[in-house]
Amino acid sequence: xxxxxxxxxxxxMREPCAIVRDTLAYxxxxxxxxxxxxxxxKYAETYIRLRGAEPSCLGYCGYxxxxxxxxxxxxxHGIPGDRTLREGDIVSIDLCAYKNGFHxxxxxxxxxxxxxDEKKKLIRVTEECFWEAVRTLRAGTPLYDIGAAVxxxxxxxxxxxxxxxxxxxxxxxxxxxxxxxxxxxxGTGIRLKAGMVLCIEPxxxxxxxxxxxxxxxxxxxxxxxxxAAHYENTVVIREDGAEIxxx
Ligand code: MF3
Ligand code: CO
Numbered sequence: 001x002x003x004x005x006x007x008x009x010x011x012x013m014r015e016p017c018a019i020v021r022d023t024l025a026y027x028x029x030x031x032x033x034x035x036x037x038x039x040x041x042k043y044a045e046t047y048i049r050l051r052g053a054e055p056s057c058l059g060y061c062g063y064x065x066x067x068x069x070x071x072x073x074x075x076x077h078g079i080p081g082d083r084t085l086r087e088g089d090i091v092s093i094d095l096c097a098y099k100n101g102f103h104x105x106x107x108x109x110x111x112x113x114x115x116x117d118e119k120k121k122l123i124r125v126t127e128e129c130f131w132e133a134v135r136t137l138r139a140g141t142p143l144y145d146i147g148a149a150v151x152x153x154x155x156x157x158x159x160x161x162x163x164x165x166x167x168x169x170x171x172x173x174x175x176x177x178x179x180x181x182x183x184x185x186x187g188t189g190i191r192l193k194a195g196m197v198l199c200i201e202p203x204x205x206x207x208x209x210x211x212x213x214x215x216x217x218x219x220x221x222x223x224x225x226x227x228a229a230h231y232e233n234t235v236v237i238r239e240d241g242a243e244i245x246x247x
Contacts, residue, residue, distance in 0.1 A: 002169060002177045004195040009102070009171070010236055013197065017104035017234050017245035019051045019097040024108045024246075027067065027095075031110040033087045037069035040093065041080035048097050056096035056103050056174050063218065068094040068107075075203055075211050075220040075228040076165055087113035090123065092230040096174055103174045105199045106246040107232035119227055122206050125157045126229035129182075129202035134235065137242035143189030147181040150202045154182075160209035162228075165220065167201040170234055192237045197245075201232030 005013070027044050045066040048055045055066030063079075070078035070092040071085065078092070085091060094107035109123050132149040146167075154161050167180030178190065182202050192198075205211075207226030214221060222228055236243040 002190070002196060003171055004193050005171060005197055005236070006195070010195070010197070012100040013102045013104060013171070013234070013245060016053055016097045016099040016102055017106075019048060019053045019099065020095060020104040020106040020234070021246045022051070023047050023095055023097065024093060024106055027093050028108060028110050031085065031091060031112055033113050034084060036082055036084050037071070037078065037080040037091070038082060040069055041065045041067050044095055048095075051097070053097040053099035056098045060174065066095060068092070070094070070219070070228070070230065072227050073222045073225045075162060075205070075222060076230060077218040077220055079216055079218050085112045088115055090115060090119050090227060090229065092228070094230060094232065102172060103170055104234050104246055105170055105174065105232060106234060107201060107230045109229040109231060118206055121157070122159065122204060122227055122229045125154060125159060126202050126204040126231045129153045129204060130200060130231050130233065133200050133202070134242055134244070137192065137235065137237055139192060139194045139237060139239045141192045142187050143178060143192060144181070144184030145186050145189075146200060147184030148186040151183040154202070154204045160205045160207070162203040162205065162211055163209060164211055165203055167199045167232070170197055170199050194237055194239045196237045198235050198237065199232055200235055201230065203228060203230050
């Protein structure tokens with residue numbers, strides 16, 4: 001069931017979403033060669049709590065950290081640990097905050113020092129995929145127009161999109177209906193309504209689309225070991241467009 005939020009509920013989502021935005025920027029400022037992903041997790045958790053929110057990911061289905069930190073060929077759900085980031089790596093940080101009875105959710109991919117041109121292009125195109133999707137949004141848009149826009153832009157740039165992980169509705173729960181795939185056929189799916197709140201989150205791969213999950217049962221990696229990037233925001237559907245709560 002897709003929950004359409006009232007204006008009062010959307011107002012209550014603004015704060016957790018602003019905290020997500022600010023935490024991502026703060027963690028991004030700590031990304032440099034030599035830092036461990038566990039240290040990034042601690043920076044995020046401390047900051048989220050300082051703002052009076054809770055890190056929604058911690059304990060979610062047994063997840064052991066406040067952020068996902070996915071390095072290079074890791075696509076999503078990388079568990080923070082003792083791995084040290086090195087010059088030339090990219091790291092995708094995904095996190096959620098809970099406050100006022102609602103969740104916010106966002107992700108960014110950061111460069112660690114100087115990175116090669118393929119990784120630069122991958123980060124840029126992944127963000128562009130998000131904005132291509134936003135261009136389709138208004139009341140009445142068929143749901144799968146979002147994925148069609150993401151997929152077209154990724155594939156036009158020689159990249160591929162993940163099929164196994166998707167965006168989602170968000171509100172009182174971190175994951176609500178509907179699923180929001182990053183692929184699909186234009187003109188199909190349910191029609192969006194004003195007041196729906198969606199997480200649109202392109203996960204884009206430099207190589208082919210195949211991923212597998214590591215023995216830790218969380219970390220998704222590319223089979224071909226080529227890099228992946230992730231960019232996500234929490235978005236409100238409006239009559240004539242969209243409002244992005246996490247930028
Ligand atoms: N923030 C992620 C999302 O975009 C969810 C992370 S899974 C968790 O849906 F277990 F880490 F919470
Ligand atoms: Co999400």
